[in-house]
Amino acid sequence: MSHDTPYIFEATDADFQQTVIENSFNKPVLVDFWADWCAPCKVLMPMLEQIAESYQGELLLAKVNCDVEQQVVGMFGIRSLPTVVLFKDGQPVDGFAGAQPESAVRAMLEPHVALPAPKADDPFEAAQQAFAEGQYAQAEATLKAMLSEDNSNASALILYARCIAERGELGEARTILDAVSSDEHKAELAGAKAQLTFLSQAETLPDAADLKARVAQDPNDDEATYQLAVRQLARQQYEAALDGLLKLFKRNRGWNEGLAHKTLLQVFDLLGNDHPLVTTYRRKLFSALY
Structure with missing residues (x-):
């Protein structure tokens, strides 16, 4: 079961103190006690991995193979598998035994782990926001990456033209705008062309x-x-x-x-x-x- 990322790893008798107990002073660590013969374990583990992934490093997931790591199992008195224990500041703070639905696992984690701030999934929205805040170089870089994959997005092209116009490339911006001929983007086009007009007038x-x-x-x-x-x-x-x-x-x-x-x-x-x-x-x- 190798699905190791920096925040998903195997924990052993030898390194449990360091990887789980000490780590839990920085970030909460979810420990999954599992074994090869345990069918529900095999259902639960991929789900826990997915949950850990969704926290983007705010939650660590340690996997303990109970057939091998007898010492840790004895230390926590694990009776049935799967058992999942959440460690925080060196202490077990919550947990459950048996397979659970994802919603229940997330509900248990919620009080202890902060979800990462949502990133703007849509690069175009991120570019619009950057443009509105006057961060033209950032908006331009985002749009450039977007358009290199698909240059048919009229809105992205229009905004890209506005970005390069902001840094004085008026001729190039005009060429791009002239190439966009889309009826549904009439208002955006009119706006971008108005901006070019003002920028070129201002130069003189x-x-x-x-x-x-x-x-x-x-x-x-x-x-x-x-x-x-x-x-x-x-x-x-x-x-x-x-x-x-x-x-x-x-x-x-x-x-x-x-x-x-x-x-x-x-x-x-x-x-x-x-x-x-x-x-x-x-x-x-x-x-x-x-």
């Missing part, structure tokens, strides 16, 4: 600090207000940008052929309909229009 604009100074000096400087909003959009400072664009729209609706209004709509595309800022600013725009 004065520094945000200079623009802020101009707006502070003259709050009615339409061009500076607009350019500052684009700078903010490129940096994903959406609320500040929306605020500036809305003020500009209210103050000078026709400026530059209604550019403030057009840009507001682009930002709505970029953030998507269910974004709280979109809900708020759509309402504000609506009341400014009518």
Whole structure:
């Protein structure tokens, strides 16, 4: 029965003190007393191994072959097989005799062992989360690995394009977006293209600090207000940008052929309909229009 991983191992008379008792001061150790002739043992053991695997190292599983390790068996007075004992801080804290359903075993372990934090199983979700938190390099690496296995995922391609756009590869990002032609991803595409537009516009604009100074000096400087909003959009400072664009729209609706209004709509595309800022600013725009 060799299924040895760092946290699943055979324990013997010779090393029981170290592998079980001493180890249990760091992590709980589940000890499975089994024997070759015991049919229920053979059902129970693979299940215990699976449970130990699911704890990803938070629980150790020691297997004691009772036909061989007579000393340990005598020490704990094991009468029937299988017997399973949980050790913690050098002491047996719980256990059971006889085969048990998985739910019962897990219920016994629950008070003593912390389950590992669930990892985002879905790499795309993990990448979306990293992107939302501004960790573009991490998101890009995750997506790259994903796309190398399957490059037909339109959402992953669009997000990948947005990642490389964030580090200035605008041409390459545009090429990727142009290659995605999927009707069901219209909104995502529109959003990604809006982001590219803002990033490429921002490249040619004065520094945000200079623009802020101009707006502070003259709050009615339409061009500076607009350019500052684009700078903010490129940096994903959406609320500040929306605020500036809305003020500009209210103050000078026709400026530059209604550019403030057009840009507001682009930002709505970029953030998507269910974004709280979109809900708020759509309402504000609506009341400014009518």
